[in-house]
Amino acid sequence: MNCTQTENQQQLQINLISPIFEDLVTSAIDQTLSKLGTNVKQVFYSFLENHYTLRRKEIPDRINEFDDALGKTFGTSATIVEIDIVRNLRQIVPSFTYITTSGELNFEDYVKSLKRHIENF
Numbered sequence: 317m318n319c320t321q322t323e324n325q326q327q328l329q330i331n332l333i334s335p336i337f338e339d340l341v342t343s344a345i346d347q348t349l350s351k352l353g354t355n356v357k358q359v360f361y362s363f364l365e366n367h368y369t370l371r372r373k374e375i376p377d378r379i380n381e382f383d384d385a386l387g388k389t390f391g392t393s394a395t396i397v398e399i400d401i402v403r404n405l406r407q408i409v410p411s412f413t414y415i416t417t418s419g420e421l422n423f424e425d426y427v428k429s430l431k432r433h434i435e436n437f
Contacts, residue, residue, distance in 0.1 A: 321418040341427060344404035345436050348397055360389060364425040379427045405430060411437075 334435035364370040368381050368420070375382045386394040402421065412433045414426050 329426055337431050338373060338376045340405065340408050340430075341379075344401050344408060345375060345382075347404045348400040351400070353434075363389060376427070376431070379424050383424050388423060402429070409434070 346357070349360060352360075361372055364372070364375075364382070364385055366377075368385055370381050370385070372379055383394075383398070386397055390397055399421065402414075402423065405426075409430065411429055414421075414429055416422065417423070
């Protein structure tokens with residue numbers, strides 16, 4: 317196998333991983349927001365688009381902006397929303413184990429760590 321073939325295979329692998337990761341994260345978020353009601357879910361996604369120019373499918377790659385929007389929308393309850401999203405992700409990807417050095421859940425770090433896990437899987 318030559319160098320070009322290896323590079324093409326690696327690019328194909330990355331191109332396949334990205335949609336899988338995006339689908340996993342958006343699915344977990346949808347599940348959580350659906351628990352709050354269809355109207356809340358729609359209003360929140362509209363808020364993201366209008367105030368952050370953040371479309372639903374862009375959330376996994378702009379997780380810090382999504383997390384900021386959660387905090388501004390839900391206040392201290394944003395942590396509960398984040399925990400539920402993480403629970404959904406754990407059900408979808410049970411092979412992933414998140415290890416934190418601080419002993420506390422960091423939502424952004426969790427999602428970024430999950431992405432690395434999927435890329436290395």
